[in-house]
Amino acid sequence: QVQLQESGPGLVKPSQTLSLTCxxxxxxxSSGSYFWSxxxxxxxxxxxxxxxxxxxxxxxxxxxxxxxxxxxVDTSKSQFSLKLxxxxxxxxxxxxxxxxxxxxxxxxxxxxxxxxxxx
Amino acid sequence: xxxxxxxxxxxxxxxxERATLSCRASQTVYNNYLAWYQQKVxxxxxxxxxxxxxxxxxxxxxxxxxxxxxxxxxTISRLEPEDFAVYYCQQYGSxxxxxxxxxxxxxx
Numbered sequence: 001q002v003q004l005q006e007s008g009p010g011l012v013k014p015s016q017t018l019s020l021t022c023x024x025x026x027x028x029x030s031s032g033s034y035f036w037s038x039x040x041x042x043x044x045x046x047x048x049x050x051x052x053x054x055x056x057x058x059x060x061x062x063x064x065x066x067x068x069x070x071x072x073v074d075t076s077k078s079q080f081s082l083k084l085x086x087x088x089x090x091x092x093x094x095x096x097x098x099x100x101x102x103x104x105x106x107x108x109x110x111x112x113x114x115x116x117x118x119x
Numbered sequence: 120x121x122x123x124x125x126x127x128x129x130x131x132x133x134x135x136e137r138a139t140l141s142c143r144a145s146q147t148v149y150n151n152y153l154a155w156y157q158q159k160v161x162x163x164x165x166x167x168x169x170x171x172x173x174x175x176x177x178x179x180x181x182x183x184x185x186x187x188x189x190x191x192x193x194t195i196s197r198l199e200p201e202d203f204a205v206y207y208c209q210q211y212g213s214x215x216x217x218x219x220x221x222x223x224x225x226x227x
Binding site: 045046047048049060062063064096098101103104105106107108109110111112 | 156209215217221
């Protein structure tokens, strides 16, 4: 079955860049019409879609984060990555990767990884 | 962007009871493109319902979704112990895709 797994540092200093990678298994990242997504959840709060990427490299970002976000894909490694620059404490959250299924739900999700922004 | 308001914020019920969760959108959700997710403590959300009323693979039939336009409902007909969790709605009718803030269903 399709599985996703996030990896990356759990602690990032303010003003630096948050970098995470999602490894996809059980399917080809290049197959189908799926987009590969990042979603975050602030502690004790709701969910926020960050953005997603198609295997061709086309990206779409949430306008609220667009100026600071870059999502990239490496099909040879079956991975896609998130970079969020100029982070502040407000970017502290659990970051999930997920598959976006047209026309628009997320399934499945990775287990999530907590990233704390602190000096 | 479309804002989703879920109510109530929390619901205390007993196993066997019926749960009714509401999700109201700030504007009409195109084609009733609304999904529901279940999130248990320490776990990722899991897709339950898409297209307002279609159950995802593996979703028990005690879960049902309904609604259209701006008002949507998730009903759990008889709560099982494993159903106590937080439930989120998500719209995908208009980008950016947005989620509600969740309804927590806990055991009375």
